[in-house]
Amino acid sequence: MNSAKYIWMNGEFKAWNDAQTHVLSHTLHYGNGVIEGTKAYKTAKGYAIFRLNDHTKRLKESAKMTLMDIPYSVEEMNQAQIELLRRNEFQGDNVYIRPFAFLGYGVMGVYHKNAPVETVMAAWEWGAYLGEEGMQKGIKLKIVSMTRPANTSNMGKAKATANYLNSQMAKYEAIDCGYEEALLLDDQGYVAEASGASFFMVKNGVLITPPNDNSLESITQKTVIEVAQNMGIKVERRRISREDVYVADEAFLTGTAAEITPVRIIDAREIGCGARGEMTEKLQSTYFDIVFGRNKEYEHYLTYI
Ligand code: PMP
DSSP states (O other): OOOOSEEEETTEEEEGGGOOOOTTOHHHHHOOEEEOOEEEEEETTEEEEETHHHHHHHHHHHHHHTTOOOSSOHHHHHHHHHHHHHHHTOOSSEEEEEEEEEEOSSOOSSOOTTSOEEEEEEEEOOOOTTOHHHHHHOEEEEEOSOOOOOGGGOOTTSOBTTHHHHHHHHHHHHHHTTOSEEEEEOTTSSEEEESSSEEEEEETTEEEEOOGGGSOOOHHHHHHHHHHHHTTOOEEEOOOOHHHHHTOSEEEEEETTTEEEEEEEETTEEOTTSSOOHHHHHHHHHHHHHHTTOOGGGGGGEEEO
8 A cells, every 4th residue: 555654543653663552452453443535626715624623413313323422523634634645745636534433552451431532634545446447347246145244233333443354254245256355235135235335326317316215325326316416316315235236327336435336247147238337427627627627606515726
């Protein structure tokens, strides 16, 4: 991975290599940590962070769900991210920001109430999550054997590190089978989400994406729904079965890192024409116009540093 000059840790800027933790940190053993994935793009007026407040608020809410008390307000953490980008003096087109909180050193055993909460904001330059070629031509997606855990035994709406064991196993299986990304069903057999992105499909001109009953409340998914509706596209949020997916006219994944990535094949079936679809391309180019500050209508989602 790329590195940068500084990482913000517990209120201080530290040199990249000095932001360390003890090997007996609680989260390393029991998996209670919360993360965000936020992105800044180099606009004509310098870097702008996309939907900064929404991401930081989700971090705070994930922590509340998993009973971690982050000792900083959303506003303080927003400011830390702005300052982090300023100090790091990035050059590239875009920067990925990873705010997170984890339980540090000092307590062993599952009961975590007395474990210290460590808060960190890191940022680095990161290329296209599913590859440059995937952004143009589409990727191969596999519905994997791993399903999202039932809501009775998991908190899928928390962006919690523990949830990514499920994602990791799913992604590994997909890649091992020659695909590029995993699509997970929920415990009822309906589409939940990809290992690190949300799922959309197009059928007869209608854009369809599942509700967040068993998936992260995605910020990009929300953005794409808003943008599509403003373009006059009919959007349905409903459960999607495996069969629906196979006969979709178009499909794509969305996420802060995945942005809008077209899907060309799902489980050996070509989707539509087996390339990036027309509506996908339109939404993709609009999304890039928005994040790069070229669309005035969505300027309120940008925080210029
Ligand atoms: N689902 C999962 C499991 C994810 O990790 C992500 C990436 N954060 C998403 C969906 C997309 O969320 P967002 O659009 O808020 O980045």
